[in-house]
Amino acid sequence: MLRAAFVVFSAFAIFSAASVLSASVAVAAEDKVWDLAERIGSGNFIAGKDKSRVELCQECHGEQGNATGVGVPHLAGQYADYILKQLRNFKSGERKHPVMNPMAQGLAEKEMGDIAAYFGSNNPMQGNGVKESGIGWNLFNRGDMKRNIMACKSCHGEHGKGQISANDIFPTIGGQRKLYLREQLFNWRAGSRNNSPDKVMNVIASALSDDEIEALSDYISGL
Ligand code: HEC
Ligand code: HEC
Secondary structure (H helix, E strand, O other), X not given: OHHHHHHHHHHHHHHHHHHHHHOXXXXXXXXXXXXXXXXXXXXXXXXXXXXXXXXXXXXXXXXXXOOOOOOOOOOOOOOHHHHHHHHHHHHHXXXXXXXXXXXXXXXXXXXXXXXXXXXXXXXXXXXXXXXXXXXXXXXXXXXXXXXXXXXXXXXXXOOOOOOHHHXXXXXXXXXXXXXXXXXXXXXXXXXXXXXXXXXXXXXXXXXXXXXXXXXXXXXXXXX
């Protein structure tokens, strides 16, 4: 009985999210409905829409997760399971930020999942295009194994849209805001952010120069 109700609800959730999606012209060709189910995770995105407004998340991250304030990341179309992990990390203090630590401390686990589902359900963040050459292109696509820099695309996906098969681990970075990307790469390099599995992002960022961080942020924000 319960299970039947759950199946009906899921079908409804996917259907209504799909119609929201098709209403927009900005949807990337590869962004299929089955990807959408992965992006939403296991939360209730309808409840999450309301909660993210009441909890003021939309004030900074935008109504649909497209932020405009300096240093504030987009959450639109980010994988819910990645968002949830970050909120848990902010809540426990494993990831530090003066605004996000108290914001996350006020949220119960269920609220986090629902809010994450809502932001994940929106049209994914999208950049304005990239030049297929230069320092940023090269490091993103090829890396530099002499310096232990793995190509970013090997984990973050060809267009920086993460990995559907391991979406709780590898976030979407393509189309993310340039200033935010730059800040995070500096934080990984300095070690002030150190919540990636096996410190993988600290290892990679520690080999990057300031100019390379600048070029990568520019390239990735355009994807
Ligand atoms: C006053 C502005 C503000 C409010 C309100 C706010 N945020 Fe944030 N949020 C930020 C900033 C700034 C960052 C970047 C933190 C950093 O640099 O590490 C951030 C980061 C995040 C991240 C990490 C994103 C990533 O790509 O890793 C998540 C998830 C997030 N916020 C969710 C929320 C949720 C959910 C709420 C509501 C409960 C919320 N935020 C409310 C400003 C805000
Ligand atoms: C071996 C896999 C791997 C490679 C290669 C990799 N990353 Fe990551 N990256 C991750 C993981 C895992 C996370 C999520 C960390 C967490 O859970 O907080 C991440 C997070 C990030 C974030 C933070 C995203 C956010 O929303 O806050 C940025 C920015 C980033 N990576 C940039 C890069 C760049 C640039 C490169 C290439 C120079 C790169 N990554 C290569 C695994 C990788």
